[in-house]
Amino acid sequence: MPSIEDELFPSTPGKFKIDRSNRQLHRCFASTSTMFLWALFLIALTASYLSFQSFVDSGSRYLTASWGGIQWEKQVRTSAQIHRSGGISVLVTGATGFVGSHVSLALRKRGDGVVGLDNFNNYYDPSLKRARRSLLSSRGIFVVEGDLNDAKLLAKLFDVVAFTHVMHLAAQAGVRYAMENPQSYVHSNIAGLVNLLETCKSANPQPAIVWASSSSVYGLNEKVPFSESDRTDQPASLYAATKKAGEEITHTYNHIYGLAITGLRFFTVYGPWGRPDMAYFSFTRNILQGKPITIYRGKNRVDLARDFTFIDDIVKGCLGSLDSSGKSTGSGGKKRGSAPFRIFNLGNTSPVTVPILVDILEKHLKVKAKRNFVEMPGNGDVPFTHANISSARNEFGYKPTTDLETGLKKFVRWYLSYYGYNTKAKLVH
Ligand SMILES: O=C(O)[C@H]1O[C@H](OP(=O)(O)OP(=O)(O)OC[C@H]2O[C@@H](n3ccc(=O)[nH]c3=O)[C@H](O)[C@@H]2O)[C@H](O)[C@@H](O)[C@H]1O
Incomplete structure (x- = not known):
């Protein structure tokens, strides 16, 4: 008698007997076609699951993403x-x-x-x-x-x-x-x-x-x-x-x-609509709010300089x-x-030192900066460009x-208007 294992896995190597009766062959073909049908069923099931998944994916992308x-x-x-x-x-x-x-x-x-x-x-x-x-x-x-x-x-x-x-x-x-x-x-x-x-x-x-x-x-x-x-x-x-x-x-x-x-x-x-993380921008914010600004200095107290470009x-x-x-x-x-x-x-093509940049800001803002000089930390800065x-x-x-004086004047005008300062540089709202 074939074992349960033979019935379920008729093609398991080493389990076939060469001398089989017709009945055994018939049972073998019957179980092969059952397997084939099961396989087809499983493939169909997997395919429909995958297409459902992709439908869900694309559907949710259109529901949540801001494009498409x-x-x-x-x-x-x-x-x-x-x-x-x-x-x-x-x-x-x-x-x-x-x-x-x-x-x-x-x-x-x-x-x-x-x-x-x-x-x-x-x-x-x-x-x-x-x-x-x-x-x-x-x-x-x-x-x-x-x-x-x-x-x-x-x-x-x-x-x-x-x-x-x-x-x-x-x-x-x-x-x-x-x-x-x-x-x-x-x-x-x-x-x-x-x-x-x-x-x-x-x-x-x-x-x-x-x-x-x-x-x-x-x-x-x-x-x-x-x-x-x-x-x-x-x-x-x-x-x-x-x-x-x-x-x-x-x-x-x-x-x-x-x-x-x-x-x-x-x-x-630098200029109007600029980046708030940059020095000229954050200096402006602090000067107007009466907060101190930190000015980095190089070795031997040498001022840092940048080729500021408008x-x-x-x-x-x-x-x-x-x-x-x-x-x-x-x-x-x-x-x-x-x-x-x-x-x-x-x-x-005309580098300006950071303290001079602050002088220009003070002039346009009509407010004195509280300057706090510190040695340039080793955080990626370079002394000049x-x-x-x-x-x-x-x-x-x-x-x-555009030179720095002219460019910063335009920046300050934009800043005061964008952030709602009046001409006396007070916060309105
Ligand atoms: O040309 C660039 O490729 C880069 O330019 C810009 O970098 P930087 O030249 O470093 O500008 P920025 O931060 O405004 O500091 C200006 C000066 O102020 C000094 N600085 C800065 C901050 C501070 O608190 N104190 C200070 O003295 C500081 O030590 C420096 O000497 C862009 O941000 C960068 O994204 C990149 O585009």
Whole structure:
């Protein structure tokens, strides 16, 4: 008599007898077809479960995510429309950030198509980002709320619009914050960048990319002014290291996939709608509130200096870079020929010390600062920056025109009005 095991597993090796009766063979075929039917049933069950799961997944994504759907696609398409002959269609990442919002408005003003992308993170007060978004929205610029690391979202955006250019400004900024939250720099400045490049390389047509590197890549370089060919292998902060890594990563995408890429080394950008984490901004807030400000000093009490660059000059540099970017040569992930790979300094060429910056703020705010000098902590800061801008000038006519005095006057006027101070610098609400 066959055992229970034989009945259930008739094909178990070593259990078949060569000399079988017809009845045994019949039972064997019967149980094989039963198994076959069970297998079919299980496959059908699994397939219907999986499709139900994907229905639930996509359904919940549409219910919870802030992107997707017919209406959303229409908004993206409308925002990307070009309104001038020879215009470009640009995906601006970090569109509700400081530089991103200014560049988006400038592109829109001259008739280019602009779609923004921003994750509205809370590195600094997101209400400022929302206010910038309202401004963009009032000019017809749609900002998609989403993260650079969302590959599906990026692919969808390129499905909906054949962007000619990407202005990549989304990043984890700030030199000193890198010691508090190092992972956020890796997430945005490395992983997010690679995700974006992956999407761009596969797009058909491939866009040209202009992106924000940083003056901080010069790190401990002491040769002044800083030229693009100077050494950048001594970063002083993780922020700087991720920006330097970005320059290397973009090079590989240019080399392998034929993406046209321009990296811009911004030098301490300031101005209206600026970043609250930066010194000129937080100094203004503290001075108005009667709180002390901390001013770092270098070795031997040497003042720190920055090549502070006004936002309008940076915007001109960004537009010049986009217009002279050249074309990517690849399509669908295949390189067809070489494409431009460029890196430019965008600075002001006239460094100013931090105490002088404070003098100017005091003058415009009409309030004395309570200065507290401390030795520069070893937290990633560098003693000075100074840009040589001849490459950008030769390539696309970059010429900064705003000195710190004029630029800070514009910033202070904006600050007082945005935060509701009256002319006597008192908080109204
Ligand atoms: O060019 C860049 O690539 C970077 O520029 C900017 O970095 P930084 O040049 O360090 O600007 P910022 O913080 O305004 O400090 C200015 C000066 O004030 C000093 N500083 C700062 C804070 C303080 O409390 N006291 C002080 O003396 C400080 O020691 C420094 O000397 C961007 O933030 C950064 O994201 C990146 O884009």
